[in-house]
Amino acid sequence: MTQLILEQALNGLQFGLMLFLLAAGLTLVFGIMDMINLAHGSLYMVGAYLAAEVTQASGSFITGVGVAMLGTAVLAVVLEVVLLRRLYARNHLAQVLATFALILIANECVRIVWGAQTLMLNAPDALSGPVRIGGFLYPSYRLLIIGVGALIAGLLYVLVARTRIGMWVRAGASNREMTEALGINVRLLFTAVFAFGAALCALAGAMLGPLLAVQVGMGESILILAFVVIVIGGIGSIRGALVGSLLVGLVDTLGRAMLPAMLRALFSPEVASSLGPALASVLIYVLMAAILFWRPEGLFPARA
Amino acid sequence: MRLAKLVLALAAASCLGSSVNAADKVKVGFLSTLSGPGAGLGVDIRDGFNLAIKHQGGKLGGLPAEVIIADDQQKPEVAQQITEKFLKKDKVDFMTGIVFSNIMLAAGQPIFDSKTFFISANAGPSQYAGDQCNPYFFNVAWQNDNLHEAVGKYVNDKGFKNVVLVAPNYPGGKDAMVGFKRFYKGKVGEEVYTKLGQLDYAAELTQIRSLKPDAVFFFLPGGMGINFVKQFVAAGLSADTQLFAPGFSADEDVIKAVGAPMLGMFNSSHWAHDMQNAENKRFVADFQKEFGRLPSLYASQGYDAALLIDAAVRDVKGKLDDKEAVRKALEAKRFKSVRGDFKFNTNHYPVQDYYLRVIGRDDQGRITNKTIGTVFSNHADAYVAQCKMK
Numbered sequence: 234m235t236q237l238i239l240e241q242a243l244n245g246l247q248f249g250l251m252l253f254l255l256a257a258g259l260t261l262v263f264g265i266m267d268m269i270n271l272a273h274g275s276l277y278m279v280g281a282y283l284a285a286e287v288t289q290a291s292g293s294f295i296t297g298v299g300v301a302m303l304g305t306a307v308l309a310v311v312l313e314v315v316l317l318r319r320l321y322a323r324n325h326l327a328q329v330l331a332t333f334a335l336i337l338i339a340n341e342c343v344r345i346v347w348g349a350q351t352l353m354l355n356a357p358d359a360l361s362g363p364v365r366i367g368g369f370l371y372p373s374y375r376l377l378i379i380g381v382g383a384l385i386a387g388l389l390y391v392l393v394a395r396t397r398i399g400m401w402v403r404a405g406a407s408n409r410e411m412t413e414a415l416g417i418n419v420r421l422l423f424t425a426v427f428a429f430g431a432a433l434c435a436l437a438g439a440m441l442g443p444l445l446a447v448q449v450g451m452g453e454s455i456l457i458l459a460f461v462v463i464v465i466g467g468i469g470s471i472r473g474a475l476v477g478s479l480l481v482g483l484v485d486t487l488g489r490a491m492l493p494a495m496l497r498a499l500f501s502p503e504v505a506s507s508l509g510p511a512l513a514s515v516l517i518y519v520l521m522a523a524i525l526f527w528r529p530e531g532l533f534p535a536r537a
Numbered sequence: 538m539r540l541a542k543l544v545l546a547l548a549a550a551s552c553l554g555s556s557v558n559a560a561d562k563v564k565v566g567f568l569s570t571l572s573g574p575g576a577g578l579g580v581d582i583r584d585g586f587n588l589a590i591k592h593q594g595g596k597l598g599g600l601p602a603e604v605i606i607a608d609d610q611q612k613p614e615v616a617q618q619i620t621e622k623f624l625k626k627d628k629v630d631f632m633t634g635i636v637f638s639n640i641m642l643a644a645g646q647p648i649f650d651s652k653t654f655f656i657s658a659n660a661g662p663s664q665y666a667g668d669q670c671n672p673y674f675f676n677v678a679w680q681n682d683n684l685h686e687a688v689g690k691y692v693n694d695k696g697f698k699n700v701v702l703v704a705p706n707y708p709g710g711k712d713a714m715v716g717f718k719r720f721y722k723g724k725v726g727e728e729v730y731t732k733l734g735q736l737d738y739a740a741e742l743t744q745i746r747s748l749k750p751d752a753v754f755f756f757l758p759g760g761m762g763i764n765f766v767k768q769f770v771a772a773g774l775s776a777d778t779q780l781f782a783p784g785f786s787a788d789e790d791v792i793k794a795v796g797a798p799m800l801g802m803f804n805s806s807h808w809a810h811d812m813q814n815a816e817n818k819r820f821v822a823d824f825q826k827e828f829g830r831l832p833s834l835y836a837s838q839g840y841d842a843a844l845l846i847d848a849a850v851r852d853v854k855g856k857l858d859d860k861e862a863v864r865k866a867l868e869a870k871r872f873k874s875v876r877g878d879f880k881f882n883t884n885h886y887p888v889q890d891y892y893l894r895v896i897g898r899d900d901q902g903r904i905t906n907k908t909i910g911t912v913f914s915n916h917a918d919a920y921v922a923q924c925k926m927k
Contacts, residue, residue: 237747244739349572363773370773445736490740510706
């Protein structure tokens with residue numbers, strides 16, 4: 234039983250850390266620029282497609298991931314300079330409409346370039362089997378994801394909390410006008426943050442590609458979860474994004490695994506088997522609603 | 538505005554005028570899942586369907602065939618919109634192509650209400666086999682339960698005692714579990730329902746590991762199954778747990794994506810590419826020539842759906858407005874299926890043989906299915922008694 238819970242916790246950790254890569258960029262853009270970017274999921278999709286394409290062409294997964302991150306960051310810079318910059322001063326509705334249009338455009342472009350069917354992206358052969366940790370087997374590729382996610386989380390923490398750029402970013406998140414008044418080139422900072430967020434998106438897309446599927450529209454479903462994460466964690470807070478991601482990851486995984494069995498103890502098998510999966514899939518929204526009820530600003534609000 | 542009304546009236550009048558005599562062409566609305574993880578199924582059905590029309594010289598029953606192809610994106614609401622367009626704007630004579638049972642059940646009623654025949658080349662929900670059976674619905678493939686029944690019987694006969702079942706939480710998945718359990722009498726360790734379209738099975742695989750079953754039966758068509766098998770192997774479960782699946786999760790689309798880990802997997806089907814009848818040999822050879830890959834059971838079903846329409850149109854000499862005659866012609870099934878012989882039951886579902894296949898290497902070294910035996914002969918579905926066909 235402890236082994237089961239431990240293994241499920243690892244699964245939740247793996248899912249949560251990947252969510253964190255998406256949520257980190259989203260929360261910075263939302264928090265610092267006060268910009269709702271629905272197209273964040275599209276950057277994740279583009280990253281995954283680039284990774285699949287380059288991995289297939291070069292035969293190296295690492296090259297694929299690297300090129301995907303770089304390519305998506307470049308695309309993000311272009312997007313920021315050409316379009317998003319014009320939206321910062323507008324209200325949220327205009328931003329939502331414009332970036333929603335971007336989702337549709339991105340999906341159609343990907344469909345034109347790569348076709349409507351799912352692309353295959355396989356984990357490197359060396360990582361296709363399980364490894365033994367303690368008394369049980371665990372897929373090595375998922376372990377790698379946990380490692381990469383934890384590494385990025387650590388790097389981000391150092392970057393945001395210990396460096397000058399991080400200080401600007403934090404300052405920008407808590408008071409934009411004051412930061413500008415202090416002579417920080419906020420415009421350049423915005424572009425850099427946006428590109429960095431996009432690179433993290435691409436990393437998540439590339440790492441999750443072999444576990445999920447590289448397909449049109451893959452960004453939308455995960456974007457909703459990323460928004461849930463930043464609402465739970467507090468908008469603009471990296472620490473909030475990390476805690477929120479891990480909470481969502483664990484609640485979703487443990488809910489899917491434990492809830493049907495728990496319900497079976499209470500109801501008839503028919504009721505349990507139809508109620509269980511349905512309840513498990515809304516569990517994270519229940520979590521979000523509960524947190525919003527007691528802490529409307531999220532767990533770690535950036536503008537405290 | 539007045540002009541628009543006039544045009545509308547003219548259009549309506551011309552539609553009325555055109556349908557008195559024998560039709561000059563056959564219009565088929567082909568609605569299927571052509572994008573996303575389920576796309577492999579729809580694409581195979583489409584390619585099989587088109588190949589049959591090509592074999593008939595671009596015609597169905599001697600009349601020029603017009604096939605309108607649309608993607609339902611595996612979403613019931615999209616399927617309903619396209620169905621509406623097929624029925625009202627295109628005024629199709631037949632519809633076919635739907636892969637998933639939840640979409641079939643969402644789109645079915647308007648099709649039947651408009652007295653358009655639906656020839657299902659895949660989805661075979663228990664509802665339409667039983668008390669909701671309909672004169673305008675024909676399934677040329679199987680009833681959803683059937684392939685799972687065949688695996689259940691085999692797993693039971695082999696003496697497996699503790700099996701975990703995995704299927705998506707949608708009508709086809711529920712039919713799968715029921716079908717398997719109809720012939721498997723041992724202990725069911727757990728019935729795991731996943732979300733339809735789910736791709737990450739970490740939580741489910743961990744659960745399976747803790748249950749220690751001696752076999753796992755999974756019904757996860759398309760991309761879902763591809764990911765499940767890959768992750769099953771990556772989690773190290775394949776060492777001491779035998780995998781069983783219906784043909785859906787062990788056909789060419791999955792084999793191509795997963796490769797060697799599929800070797801040795803037993804599965805059931807009503808058709809196989811190594812069946813030795815003349816129609817099948819021609820179908821398999823030409824499909825490979827045309828598309829550069831082996832056909833899956835889905836492709837064979839699409840091929841048979843087109844042949845069924847072809848035979849019925851020929852039978853009624855193109856008089857597609859005589860619905861009663863078309864129905865009789867469809868029921869008579871005057872064509873040779875690539876699976877050998879079968880006939881329609883009173884609920885318009887097939888009565889046919891089901892086979893056991895195993896995945897191995899063929900003489901060219903390809904990983905593919907090999908037929909090794911018959912599980913059921915002349916097998917009918919379990920719902921036919923509830924069907925009061927009008």
